[in-house]
Amino acid sequence: MFILFRKHLFSFSLIIIYLTNITTLAQPPPFFHHICQNSATYTINSPYQRNLDTALSALPTTNSGFGYFNFTTGQLNDKVISFALCRGDLEPALCTNCVNDSIIKLRELCPNQTEAIGYYDKCFLKYSNETRNTNEVALPNPQNTSNVDRFNGDLRELMDRLRGEAAAGGPLLKFVLAPKWILISRT
Structure with missing residues (x-):
């Protein structure tokens, strides 16, 4: 009876360790840095929000095959320009996952901002309603x-x-x- 109990306890311990590792691996690391531009905000259910939702849902599907993503939608003040870039040594699936995680994290950190920038070690994301400097970003080192x-x-x-x-x-x-x-x- 005691041996059977030890076998079950050992098996149960392995399952707990396995599940703990899966949970840990599924959580993305924190952003290294993010910037929420305070220049303008959008209102809930506005054309800009709908365009932002469209742009950020389409962005991960636009991979050039080399870790660069971009998607633009809308016109004039409701225009959304989005792009992401992954490190060149990142596998395509991991790159897409990083971009998806960045989208979620940046929307949490910068709610209702028309312009936001964020990056992990492996990828970078920016969206904005302005065309100026869309491919140029200064990332300060503290x-x-x-x-x-x-x-x-x-x-x-x-x-x-x-x-x-x-x-x-x-x-x-x-x-x-x-x-x-x-x-x-x-x-």
């Missing part, structure tokens, strides 16, 4: 350096090397990843 000149020199050296490697990456996919260690002294 960490500072004590030696700006050295940092900029190291960054320039790294970017020069990566530019050459990425350019050699084929006719469509230009992606390269490399670590760069920088000694930071805190005074």
Whole structure:
């Protein structure tokens, strides 16, 4: 009887561990950063909201095959421009999942905003009602350096090397990843 109980207890423990891991894996990581532009908001059930709903539901289906998504709908003030970009080393299914997670998270974090930006480590999402700078986004780093000149020199050296490697990456996919260690002294 005791051996049978131990076998069931062991099996039950394995099931609990398995289910815990599935739950943990299903949860997306937190956004690294997001920006809710306060310039304009939309009202519930407005044409802009309907266009935003349409754009963000269609966006994940527009993958170019290389991790770039874009979808635009509407006219004038109700126009919605949306785009997403995944890291070049991400498998297509994981890329689409990241974009879907970003859509959900950004809508939670920026309710009723006509313009919002958010990113995970693996993908980036932006939607807006304006065409200005749609492909240009500044993503600030909250960490500072004590030696700006050295940092900029190291960054320039790294970017020069990566530019050459990425350019050699084929006719469509230009992606390269490399670590760069920088000694930071805190005074």
